[in-house]
Amino acid sequence: MTAGILSSIHTPADVHALSAQQLRDLCFEIRTTLLDYGRKHGGHIGSNLGVVELTVALHRVFNSPHDRFIFDVSHQSYVHKMLTGRAEAYLDESRFGEVTGFTNPLESEHDSFVLGHTGTSISLACGLAKTRDMQRTATGESAIGNVIAIIGDGSLSSAIAFEGLNNAAEQGGNLIIIVNDNEMSIAEDFGGMYGQLAKLRASDGTAELNLFKAFGLDYRYVEQGNDVDTLVEVLNEVKGIDHPIVVHIHTTKGLGFDDGEESDNGSDGCNQTNPQPHAGKCEANHWQDPEASLGKPLDARKYYGEMAMASLERRFSNEPGLVVISPATPGSNGITRDFRERAGAHYVDTGITEEHAAAFAAGIAKAGGRPVLATSATFFQRTFDQLQQELALNHVPATLLIFGAGISGADNTHSGTFDMTMFANVPDVTCLAPASGEQMLDMLAWATGPSGHGVVAIRMPGEQILALERAADMAFDPLQRAEEHDPAVNIAGACPFARYQIVQPGRDVAILGLGNTMPLAAEITSALAENDEEHAAITATLVDALQYSTMDAELLAMLADGHRLVVTLEDGQLEGGWGEKVTAFYANSSNTKASHVRVLNFGAAKEFTDRVPLGELNERYGLTSETIVSRIRGILSE
Structure with a gap:
């Protein structure tokens, strides 16, 4: 093997410059890199191992970003990232956290969308192709060339994928839909259509029942979906096509993993600790935890x-x-x-x-x-x-x-x-x-x-x-x-969880915890009870809210007698959430005492966050015992 090919790939143009043998060597090197990356960092390794040759062939034949690739779910885009200037994020352990596990336009112009949910690639591709064709009709040119949707890993079962197929056939124009048929979802795939896909595989794509043709789409079958030479040949033949076509390729998910047939390292028969260079189709290789996590208690x-x-x-x-x-x-x-x-x-x-x-x-x-x-x-x-x-x-x-x-x-x-x-x-x-x-x-x-x-x-x-x-x-x-366990409630009666539970009675301040925030609520209550040189001890009322669909009006009204401050904790978005409703309850109360209760809400801001450590988010949102205790003491001292 020619060493170091992957580290020399900075743009898709570098893939175009490789010889046929170097292309095969590159696939081998990528697969080795993925296995090492999975052991050390974790990630969606099985799905990426199955599309190594496909992704290399795509970048060999097409010209990204002029030609647009939309990876469904995009958890199988690691190889795409390697070939578009991000290889060091998989080769250099100190840089493993530089890229996300999904496509992201903030990382590269070669990523069209942020994608993490299933089944949307065909619809997105239809939208790109529609605008391209409208632009060409109006001006004769467009910044978008071929549009290629890559869907698989069970994604085809999503309803929106069928909606996209239906629309694609009627829309017409250049649109290449690659169905990566690896006979798997995360676990096994389920649904009647997978039996039809099996018949297409068994007949080399010639079975009479063809769901893609039934939608009015052109169709090609490729049995050797993990052969880069075959894929390059087929993709060259469909490049620039003037109508929608489905290219149905048969791949092996987890290719390169130990298939574990003689392993006893798990009920699914997949040996994650010692992957071998051959096929490994098992549920466990979809997501691989790093070696450091092996043996940890269940999450x-x-x-x-x-x-x-x-x-x-x-x-x-x-x-x-x-x-x-x-x-x-x-x-x-x-x-x-x-x-x-x-x-x-x-x-x-x-x-x-x-x-x-x-x-x-x-x-x-x-x-x-x-x-x-x-x-x-x-x-x-x-x-x-x-x-x-x-x-x-x-x-x-x-x-x-x-x-x-x-x-x-x-x-x-x-x-x-x-x-x-x-x-x-x-x-x-x-x-x-x-x-x-x-x-x-x-x-x-x-x-x-x-x-x-x-x-x-x-x-x-x-x-x-x-x-x-x-x-x-x-x-x-x-x-x-x-x-x-024997239920401690009447399972045949009205909801036994409608009323909040007072875990510890107190005065002046009530701490209302919801679900996962109860440990924090208890910690705050204990911290307030401590007596030091600067602060007198506060015996707070600790409340377990139990539910967030209705207000426990009776208990909230009762807290107004003897409590100046009510604090709500939730590990979800504050805006439109539970705590704001508690605030609204007191603000709108006709009870004079209740209307004068001050409420503090703690929870998450309305924002998208991307791989920000939980501790950092809690600091950002003020969801720490120190911050909340300080706020409470400050208000009660006013």
Whole structure:
């Protein structure tokens, strides 16, 4: 192999200058780099390993940024970044954090969009191509050349992808849609169309049933999707095409990973610690954690997800209508492969179809079932219409488990900061925020029980709660906790969580914590109680709010008697959030005492943040014990 080719690639023009052999050597070097990067830094490694040859071929044939590439989800854009001046961010360990895990125009002119959600590439490509064609009609030229959408990794199951295919066929003009068929989503792919794709693969693209041709699109099949020479030849043939075409290529996700057939390092059979240079198609290689994280305890979403699933599994044999639904990404939320296999028909992976999953849940609930829809806060954003119409408007008893909610150091496409403003402002949705594993199990038992409620959204506990429980002297195994848990509430009655709970009574100031902020609320309460030379001790009232869909008017009014200050803490966006409603309650109260209560709200600003450390965000938002205690003491001393 010719050494150091990748480090010499600064623009796509450098790829054009390589010989055919150097092109193959470059692919090998990139694959080696990805494996090393994954071990040390982590990331979406499996999806990128599968598109090494495709991405090299794209940059060999086309001329970015004049020709536009739109990578669906864009978690498979690492190779694209390497070839567009960002290779050192993958080669030099000291620079690993310089680029995001998704395309971003702020990084490079070769990235058209910030993308982190699924299925949108074809629609975006249609928009670029439409404007290009309009410009050419008017002036004879455009800054945009070929438009290429690259979609795969299960993204084709998204409804918007089909909307894009339908529009592309009618729109016409140059549009190249590359379907990267790796036979995988994050886990397995699900849906009837994947059987048709299998028939296309088996027939070398000649099967009579062809969903792309059914849309009116031209079509080509490429079996050797990991052969750079073949891909260069095919892409040269479609370059400059005057009508939309689907190029269906068959690739191997995780190519280069150990396939782990004889490994016992996990239920999915993927050995992450010793990847070997051959195919490795397994769920674990979609996202690879760095070696430093191996052996760490479960993170909060997996821990509490496993606890929730174990609690539900106990009931499957007696409750045929109890169904867990995951629109892909099950493993991220503690829905393990073992659980899925044991659950059988009680578990449904709908693929990457959040909108369908929500409407599907509404159908199950309307028929008398008890659906539990589990996904990330950032992905629930896609279901807003179904949340309002199919679920809430129809008053169906569906339970929504919101994972990854709250302020975090995530990238700007996966923030969990905005969920409360969405869920809490839809009528007939009960929004619960547990502050412990036992509270979560109680809430889950009521939400999935016989009570005649409508939609219940449970904001699953985060790392703050997990850290507090980890430090406590208690049984910590999530399965054991679920097995030993008996609901401490009436699961057949009205919502037992509508009233806020006073954890500690006090005077002058009340600290209201919501969900993940309860550990901080307790810390503030303890800090205020300390007596030092400068400050007298303050015995604050500590309140666990439990829910954020309604105000506990009775308790809030009661706090007005003996409390001059009420402080609200939430790990979500302040504007439109829960704390502002507490402020409005007091401001609009006809009760003289209540109207004179001063309220301080602490939470996140309305902004997008990109990989800002959580500690830095908490400092920015004033969500620290020191800042809040100082504010409280200052006000009470006035």
